[in-house]
Amino acid sequence: xxxxxxxxxxxxxxxxxxxxxxxxxxxxxxxxxxxxxxxxxxxxxxxxxxxxxxxxxxxxxxxxxxxxxxxxxxxxxxxxxxxxxxxxxxxxxxxxxxxxxxxxxxxxxxxxxxxxxxxxxxxxxxxxxxxxxx
Amino acid sequence: xxxxxxxxxxxxxxxxxxxxxxxxxxxxxxxxxxxxxxxxxxxxxxxxxxxxxxxxxxxxxxxxxxxxxxxxxxxxxxxxxxxxxxxxxxxxxxxxxxxxxxxxxxxxxxxxxxxxxxxxxxxxxxxxxxxxxxxxxxxxxxxxxxxxxxxxxxxxxxxxxxxxxxxxxxxxxxxxxxxxxxxxxxxxxxxxxxxxxxxxxxxxxxxxxxxxxxxxxxxxxxxxxxxxxxxxxxxxxxxxxxxxxxxxxxxxxxxxxxxxxxxxxxxxxxxxxxxxxxxxxxxxxxxxxxxxxxxxxxxx
Numbered sequence: 001x002x003x004x005x006x007x008x009x010x011x012x013x014x015x016x017x018x019x020x021x022x023x024x025x026x027x028x029x030x031x032x033x034x035x036x037x038x039x040x041x042x043x044x045x046x047x048x049x050x051x052x053x054x055x056x057x058x059x060x061x062x063x064x065x066x067x068x069x070x071x072x073x074x075x076x077x078x079x080x081x082x083x084x085x086x087x088x089x090x091x092x093x094x095x096x097x098x099x100x101x102x103x104x105x106x107x108x109x110x111x112x113x114x115x116x117x118x119x120x121x122x123x124x125x126x127x128x129x130x131x132x133x134x
Numbered sequence: 135x136x137x138x139x140x141x142x143x144x145x146x147x148x149x150x151x152x153x154x155x156x157x158x159x160x161x162x163x164x165x166x167x168x169x170x171x172x173x174x175x176x177x178x179x180x181x182x183x184x185x186x187x188x189x190x191x192x193x194x195x196x197x198x199x200x201x202x203x204x205x206x207x208x209x210x211x212x213x214x215x216x217x218x219x220x221x222x223x224x225x226x227x228x229x230x231x232x233x234x235x236x237x238x239x240x241x242x243x244x245x246x247x248x249x250x251x252x253x254x255x256x257x258x259x260x261x262x263x264x265x266x267x268x269x270x271x272x273x274x275x276x277x278x279x280x281x282x283x284x285x286x287x288x289x290x291x292x293x294x295x296x297x298x299x300x301x302x303x304x305x306x307x308x309x310x311x312x313x314x315x316x317x318x319x320x321x322x323x324x325x326x327x328x329x330x331x332x333x334x335x336x337x338x339x340x341x342x343x344x345x346x347x348x349x350x351x352x353x354x355x356x357x358x359x360x361x362x363x364x365x366x367x368x369x370x371x372x373x374x375x376x377x378x379x380x381x382x383x384x385x386x387x388x389x390x391x392x393x394x395x396x397x398x399x400x401x402x403x404x405x406x407x408x409x410x411x412x413x414x415x416x417x418x419x420x421x422x423x424x425x426x427x428x429x430x431x432x433x434x
Contacts, residue, residue, distance in 0.1 A: 023188040040335045044347050071347070074183060075335035076300035080309045087301075093186035107343055120342060121376045122147040123224050127182040128339040 011059020018056050021094035028084050029053040035078035035088045041071045049078055049088050056091060069095040070106055070132070100134035107132035139268065141215040142204040142260075143171035146225035147179055153222070153372035155416025159401040160221050160265060162414035167277050167404075169268060172213055174203050182224050183339075184231040191242055197232035198246050201260045202253045217263045221401070223297035223371035230262040230304050264298065264306050265401070266314050266370065274321035282409040284323025288431050290403070291364035292316050292326055293355070294333045295374045309333075315368070318400060322407035329362035331355040336377040345384055348377050353385045356395050365427055368400040375399065380421040396424035406433055 007015065019026055029050070036048035045068040047055070055063040063069075072092040079087045100106070107128060117125070149157040161171050177200050185193035201218065208216040220226040236243040237258045247255040269277055292315035299305045299312060307314040312333070316326035334355055337348035355378060359367050369375050379397035386392050397420065405415045406428070417424055417434075428434040 021187050021189065040351060041347070043350075071340075073335060073338040073340060074186065075296040075338070077296070077333075077335065080300050080302055087186075090186045097187050111343060116342075119380070121152040121372050123182045123222070123373050124339050124341050124376065126147070126179065127224070127373075128342040130181065130183050130185075131339060132343075 005058065007059040011061065013059075014061050015056060015059045018091065018094045018098065021097060022087070022090040024086050024090050024094075026053060026057050026086070026091060029057060029086055030084060032083060034081050034083060038077050038081055039072075040075060040077060041073065044071045049092075052091060052095070053086075053088060056095070064095060064099055068092075069099075074131075096131065100132075103134055105133045138168050138170055139215050139272075140170040140172060140213045141217060141219045141263075141268075142207045142213050143173050143219045143221075144177055144180075144200055144204075144225060144229065145173060146177075146220070146222045148372040149222060152376065153399070153419070155419035156221060156370075156372060156375075156399040156401060158414055158416055159399060159405040159410070162410055163401055163404040163408055164265075166408045166410075167269070167280055168272055169219070169265075171219060172207065174200060174207065174218070176203055180225045180228045180232075182228060184228045191245055192249075194232040194235055194242070195246050195249060197229045198236055198256050199250060199253060200229065201233060202250070202256045204260045205257060206254065208259070216259060217261045219263055219265065219268060221265050221370060223264075223295055223369075224373060226262060226264050227297035227304055233260065233262055234303065264370070266298070266318060267306050269318060269321075270314060274317045277318075277404075278321040278323075281322055281407045283407055283433065285403060285407050285433060286323055286431070288324040288427075288433070289327050289363050289365045290319045290324045291329050291359035291362065291367045292319055292332060293359075293367050293369045293374060293378070295369060295371050296333065296335050296338075297371060299333050315400065319368070319403075322403055324403065324407075327359075327363045329358055329364065331358040334358075336374045338373060338377075341373070341377050341381065345381070348381055349384050349388060352377050352381050353389070353392065356382070356385075360393065360395060364395070366396045366398055366424065368398045368403060370400055382422055394422045396420060396422045396427055398424060 033050045036050040069092045074089045180197045204218045319326040337351040340347040
């Protein structure tokens, strides 16, 4: 007999929030894996982009503890290939923002040495701080 | 077609700091091919990465403020082309995304204009154009006619990266099978090679605090270029340039057998092919010294 998956109240609320923030209908994802197959960062991730979609769809808030959303650099490779026209990079951004808006930064300016800071192009520093701080 | 395109130019932060050679070569080469770049007065940082959440209108304000000033340049008759020319791939992507968002949403446009009440309203009349697109408009065949020093026998890997090709509504060419940079390479007399990594991400801002990611990706991209027969890589992104060029130092530390490869801004090749002086090519700014390769090809 088929089993029906029922989201917990918290889980349903989480899904709703990520869908609103990303503007993506995450439940449309049919788990084909195209995003994970083409992602240039997938080797660095602990779970794959398609798994982020699945966990969010199921309201599993542990997805926020994965490092995948921080590794995603919004290169949009998945965005242009998704057969369901979903934008996984927007979902990643929504997950990052969910964490960042609790005032939890993911970069510490003191970790960057003075020499490195002088050498780095300004666009590198600005973009890292936009992606990793609230 | 106008004889001389006189167009507002948005430099962005990095072209004034680590990518000065990109700017000077683009400006001086532009003069030879009919592009007069007029720098935007009072420009500000675009924010580099386009914000991707639905409730972040504030983050689109910085790009829009630049468009207000581009409109003013048009009204004052300082330019004969009302678009905005951008060189840096990241600025291009971010500015074009924000522009698209407010042009397609009158409520967002009004909110931003209301918030920037000290500025004139943005009327939504500016389009963003990249240097590659402008050259295509002029005609790569016309540019080829102006070349005085063809880059004969120089095998070039055309690196698009992410920001010129994705998302689709921002792309300057076909997202999966682009040809615009290869067409440019041919126009300056060099040989564009076919390769796999042309639009693979270089690791972007991870270069700030996770260099391992960048080292792995950059190494893969450079090795793919070499395997495909390239002698140098060209880019239009100062962040890709840093990751592919300067980070070769870290690649070498990890793998002493790694063979380095010069990385150019595409405008540097254009400047060489147009016979410009070294001061307008700026080879001192390249980390891996491209001079041995250029000498070998009798280009300097």
